[in-house]
Structure formats: C-alpha cells, structure tokens
Amino acid sequence: MPIFEKARELALIRSSAEVIGWDQETYLPPAAQEYRAAQLAWLSSRAHELATSDAWKADLEAANPGSDPKNNANLRELRREFKRASKLPVDLIARESTATSLAKHAWADARQRSNFPIFAPHFETLLGIAREKAALWGYTGEPYDALLEGYERGTSTAAVAALFDAMKPALRETAANAVEKSASRPASLPPGPYPIKAQQRLNAQIAESIGFDFQAGRIDTTTHPFCSTLGPHDVRLTTRYDEADFTSSLFGVLHEAGHGMYEQGLPASDFGLPSGSAVSLGIHESQSRLWENHVGRSRAFWQRWYPICREIFPQLADFPIDAFLDFLWRAEFSPVRVEADEATYDLHIILRFGLERRLLNGDLSVADVPAAWNESFRDLFGFTPKNDAVGCLQDIHWSMGGLGYFPTYTLGNINSAQLFAAARKDLAIATACDAADYAPLLSWLRKNVHAHGATLDPADLMEHATGKVPATGDYLAHLQSRYL
C-alpha cells in the first residue's frame, strides 16, 4: 500500500538522522556541533513534512488493508500516530522547541548552582505547553493520561498509580532491608586498574554470548550509555569505562544490549512499519532490565563468567565469588536516581510520578516543587537531599519537556520480572539459564515479545506472552528473593 511505502521512506529519513545523531554522540569533533545541529534539523524537517503531508493523509485514508491482520494492525497504528500528531498545531511544536532549548541551558545552570528559581520560569512554560498538549490530545481520566499515552500506549495514569501504590509498602521494606544488609557488604572491588582494553574484550565476549549480533551492531564509548538503531541491521550500543570498576561498563553493555537485542529481534523486513518497531518504552525497558538484572546480576551468570574475569583481572584472585555478588547486590539510599541500585530505584520513580501528576492536575505549583520533592523524598527514603542539585534538579527530563516519561522505567522493571518468570516456566529455559546459557531465553523473547513489533498494545503483549497483564507480583518476588 502507498502509505506503507511512505512509512518506509519516513524510516529512511529518521534512520539517517539516527546515524548523524549517533556520530554526534560518539565521534564528532568539538567545533562541528553547530553545523551538525543544522544537518539534523534539515532531516527532521523533511521527516515532519512527509508525515504531516496531504499525500500522507490521503494515502492513510484511502488505504484498504484487506483481511491481513498485520496490515490491519499497521494501518491502525499509523492512523493512531497521525491522529495524535495532527492534533498539535505547528506553532505549538515551534514554541516547545524554543522553550526546551532555553530550558536545557537554564536547567544546567540551575543544577550547577543548585538554584531552582533559575529553572522555575522555564519549567512553568514547559508545564503550560504540556497541559496544552494534553488538552489537544484529549483524555478520559486526567491530563497525565494524554502524556503517558505517548510513551506507553493503552495504559492510564490510574492504572499506573494502582500498580505503584500496591508496590510501595513492599518496595520500601525491601529497600530498607537491602540497605541495612549492605552495610556489611563490600562497597568496592579490589583496587584497579581494570584496563579498558580488557574490559572491552570481556564486554564484547559477554554481549555476543547472550545473543547480541555484532554482524548487525557494535559497541562504542560515550559519557552516557545509550542504544540507537541506525537501520534494520544496525544497532549501536555505547557504554562508559571506569578503570577502578569493570562492572560499570559491563552493566552498561548488558542494559543497552537488552535494548539492542529487542531492536535486532524486530522483523527487519518491516523496518519503518509498526510491525517492525518497538511498541513502548515500558516494553523496551523490560528488555534492558531483564538482561541487566535478571540475567546479569544472577549467581548462575557469574558462576560462568567470574572465573573468566579472574583470568583477565588477576586482582580478583583473592576476592571470592560471594563477595563479588555481594558487591553487585549492594544497596544504598542515594539521593540520585541514576546512581540508584535495583533495590531502591523504583522509589525514585514513584516520587517523580506523584509530583508530575500533581503538577499536571494543578495540585502543585512549580514554585513549590523543591519543598514537595524534599517532603516526598523524606517520606520514601528517610532523609532530605542536601540540596536541589541532587534533589528536584537532578534529572534532565523536565527540561526537555519529558513529562509522563518516568513511570516507564518502573513499568519496565515490572515487565522484566514478569517476562523472566514466564519464560522460566519452560523447564528447558530455566535449566539453560541456570547454566548461563541464554539462547533458549532469547528465542522465547524473540517469539513472544520481539516478533510482534508494535502490533499489540503493551498490556496485551504482556498478557499474550505471560498470561496476565502487567502486575507487580513477579517483580516484588524477585526483589524479595534477592534482597531479603
């Protein structure tokens, strides 16, 4: 159908921008930033032009998918995306773009000086734009629904709140116990250096062994690890290196390889169509968290890999595997989300979700954010961050207008546990995982998650794969078994 051809052309443009954006993060000479932004802007204008063109609309309307279920799903999703995109007037998009450029600078400045009022007026503007967008998109429950839909389609704020509320007491208990237990655990590895070249070889070996395809991907170095898809057979991971702790780069790779194997598992021939695309952030994050935490922090995994690490890094010779696992499972109440461990991470998300929801509903004013943050933080963590830089100013998301995004991190954690538990019900998969052979697990994910692309809503995908919609049981059981 012509609309599918147009969608493939759009993917050509967007993936070209991904190539150029990837290079910007990895190898761009410092003086080249400004022109690079112009190159990206040109491509994104072309993408926007195409996806909002009259021809696109006409092809969407004229399309007749027949009885093929995949064609129907693709057309349904393309129509849904177009409807959502076409509700925003061009001037609103332009205003948002200007506001986020300014806000990002103000936020960086505010965080550096730990001075929330520098950021506040920008946040006010972005909140106003987010409210406008929510109103234009429409919602049944509350404004937050309309934003969340953009990241996790088919769910609702109320549903997320119910999940989070149900988890909160158990999460707090597990976190407190984990932090307490951690006091007696090694806080660091034996002294480095763990040479970067050796880390890179180890990471590549492990990534390959869990199923990341280096014929269709690579690993490079950036300050902030990410995964980017540059084409149907071109998935790029990045990580960062710490010579004092080889697990830092490795867990970066395991996390990003989880994202990357999802991308590599999508039907390549449908690249650019919904059936060849990832469905949501909450499903994407389930894949990264599954490989990072359920596989990468398991005893079985290290029974295979720790002896190899000891050959590579002689300083581990006298550091027993149990001490190493204790090191991996250490937990502490940190004020900063990106430094948080598995045991405490979701408390950070619950805090942000609560504040964002109140902001959108008008129950909290921007000026009151620092106080509200500190109050919630004290409630959840038992202490107050020493300043706003490590409190309400720590995340870049709000400065980018990314309201409604945070909950997908915890949805990803919930989904990861539920998928891992469901896969392990197959005895062959469980046995293989216990021997650190993950090929059967990856096959299961390929078939039950990746192969569907974005043809099912996330909750339906979860139900299809695991027999139930996203629920907290498996995740809490996992945390409790690891930390209690």
Next chain:
Amino acid sequence: MPIFEKARELALIRSSAEVIGWDQETYLPPAAQEYRAAQLAWLSSRAHELATSDAWKADLEAANPGSDPKNNANLRELRREFKRASKLPVDLIARESTATSLAKHAWADARQRSNFPIFAPHFETLLGIAREKAALWGYTGEPYDALLEGYERGTSTAAVAALFDAMKPALRETAANAVEKSASRPASLPPGPYPIKAQQRLNAQIAESIGFDFQAGRIDTTTHPFCSTLGPHDVRLTTRYDEADFTSSLFGVLHEAGHGMYEQGLPASDFGLPSGSAVSLGIHESQSRLWENHVGRSRAFWQRWYPICREIFPQLADFPIDAFLDFLWRAEFSPVRVEADEATYDLHIILRFGLERRLLNGDLSVADVPAAWNESFRDLFGFTPKNDAVGCLQDIHWSMGGLGYFPTYTLGNINSAQLFAAARKDLAIATACDAADYAPLLSWLRKNVHAHGATLDPADLMEHATGKVPATGDYLAHLQSRYL
C-alpha cells in the same frame, strides 16, 4: 540571494550524505550495508532533485549579484555547474549508475582472475557513456576535454599533454637513476612490531604539529586512506596500520592531512558556496602531495621527528637517520600505481592518460587495451607486467566511469612543487621549514590557496599564488635534487 540559500541547503544534504558515507567506511556493521545504500540513495536523490529543480533554475536566472566580486564568482560558478549538470538527461545518469554498479562487480571479478574479457563489455558500455557525456557537454579540442573539465576546470587535454610530454624524458631519467640508486638502500625498517597505539599517538602529534585542527577533525582507520568533509568544521582523515612499518600509516596521515588542511582552510562561513569549496582535484592533490612529499620526506622534517620516533620505537636506536631517509627515498619500478614511489609515480599517470585519450578519440578499441597497456608500460618502465591483474585491470577508476580523472594526480604533483618553491621564496618561510616549523608555510597556503575557494580557475589560482601557470620546472627540479 535565494540561490545561495539553496546552495547552502544542498550542502546540508550532501554533507549529511558524507556523514553517512564516512560511517559506512569506518564503523558500519557488515549486515547493514544494504540499508545504508538505501539511506545514501535517498539523500542523493534529494540533492539531485534540489539542484535540478525549476526553483533552482529560476533563482539562478533571477540572481543579481551586484558588484561584489565574491558574489559574482559564486554566481558564475553555480551557473557553470548547473549548465553542465542540466546537459545530461536523467536517463543517461540512470544508465551510468546501473552500468557502474555492474562494472564494479565485473572489474573485481576480472582483476581477481586476471581476465580482461570479463570486464571488457562493461568498459565498452562505460566508454560509450563517457563519449555521450562528452558530446552533450561539448568541447573545442577533443572529447577528453569535456571529461577533464569536470575534475580540473579551465584546462585542456592539449595543455595537459604538453606538460606531460615536456616532463617525460626528465621523469624517465630521474626514475631510472632513482631505481638504480635504490638497489643500495635499505628496503625495510628494523623489524617491528611498531605498536599501532604508538603509531596513532605519533601520527596525531605530527598531524597537529603541521596544523591539522583536531577541534574540527579526527583520524580513523580504514583499508584505503581517505579524507572526507562532513561539515565546515568536520574533516575526517583515515589511514591504515602496518605493524612492520610505522611510516605507512604516517604517510597516509600526512597525505590526507594535506587534503584535510585545505578543507579546514576554506572559508567556513561560505560552506556550500563555490567560495567555500575546493576548486579542483589537481589543486586538492597539490596540498596532499606538498605535505606528504615536500614536507614529510624532507631531511629537515626528520631531523625534528626522528629522535622522537627513536624514543617511541626502541628498535630504531641503531638505525641512523641517513639510513632512514634512504628508506623513505627508495624507488623501484613497480607495476602497480598505488604502490609507486615519488620517483616513478608520474610514469603510471602518463601511461593512463595516453590510453584514455586514445580510447575517447576512437584510436584504441577496448579489446586492444591489454596489449596497448603492456606496450606503453614496456616503453616507460622497461618491462611488461606479469599479468593484466597488475596491468590494465589494477585501478578501480574505469569501472566507476572515472575517465579523465588520472591526470589530476600528476597535476597535483606539479602544483605541489610549484607552490612549495614559491612559498620558500619568502625567507622566513624557508627558514622555518628548515627548522621543521610549518606554521608560516600553512599561513601562506591559507592565504594564497585555501582562502580563494573555487572563485579562481586552478591555473589562475596557481598564477595568483606563484606568479606562473602550472609548469613542470619546480617539480622536475625537486625530483632531480632528491633523486639524482
């Protein structure tokens, strides 16, 4: 003027394609080739569409540059390019594109099997297309003029032939003497390994010291060294490494840095306009050859750098600088152009130029190319290549339809010597060069070559910079002083 804005937009598209093409050569995963070709095709279609659009034509026609000389030069060159491009019908471009795709495969196959008849029908097709193009573009002397104009505007086949004919006896004499002298020179360095990491550090240090700006560029690794401009402050060099010979990667860097410093020296604010673009291949090659041969193979250069190399590579401790220079100046009659040294290189070009000219004029048939090649080769080098793989099938250029391109290599050599000699007439530059300080030389090139972009024809640029149009005197004097 609107046409200048359009030219800048065209540069955005083309430089985006350069980014994507650079990544293809450096970091692309093997399985991603096919989609990458589609991304590049999309961008080059957009570039073609824009540069041949009615709007482009109308803006070109309507433009009124006023009295500003730069505006006038830019408009003149944009009109010239458009006129040339618009003479080729779309179907001819499509036929050429198909023919070169097929020819490249056939050529690779033919070369591998040393079987010219496999390539011959493809070459016949491409020669026919080249003749068609020449006829459409038009010429005053002979068809070759029209092709050469695309690489070296403002010159003529007759002028090139006159230069080459004038050089030939002296070149043959120098080459023969150099090869004879070489018999007594070291054919290799002390045994390696010369570790790649150490080579990379040395190359970067040297590139920086001669003036390559790493804030606006970088060096990566590829099988075939090249230089690519990804934006006005983004020039990427590549080289390849041989652990047995550190000079291999270094001279790759010196050559490509010569190209790169030219690109970095073009007026960045005019990126995309003729005044911000390199003027011709013969001028581009003059820059690479100047830094590679006149600077990089000079005694003064190594008086500074050889002691540093000895610190980095201890195996050089007992290898005197004179032996090292003899190694750099070794010469031999090789059948293969890309392996040829400075003393013998131009003979390879004279051979190709002669054959191409006869092919275009219809004085030589494709079927007779192997015999004609061998005859010319014997005449110039005194022996016959052992087979066509290292004879008439060695170069990729013909399989890409690149007839008319080869002479620019020798024009580059001629220009490099003439520019270097002219710059050294300034005593301060000569004194600095003799102390291996190249900042004054680079300033001179910036001012006399780079700053002009493509506003002057190559011969005018040479005359402007050196006081005379391209002539062989300085180049022959250089070769004779080095090799006789």
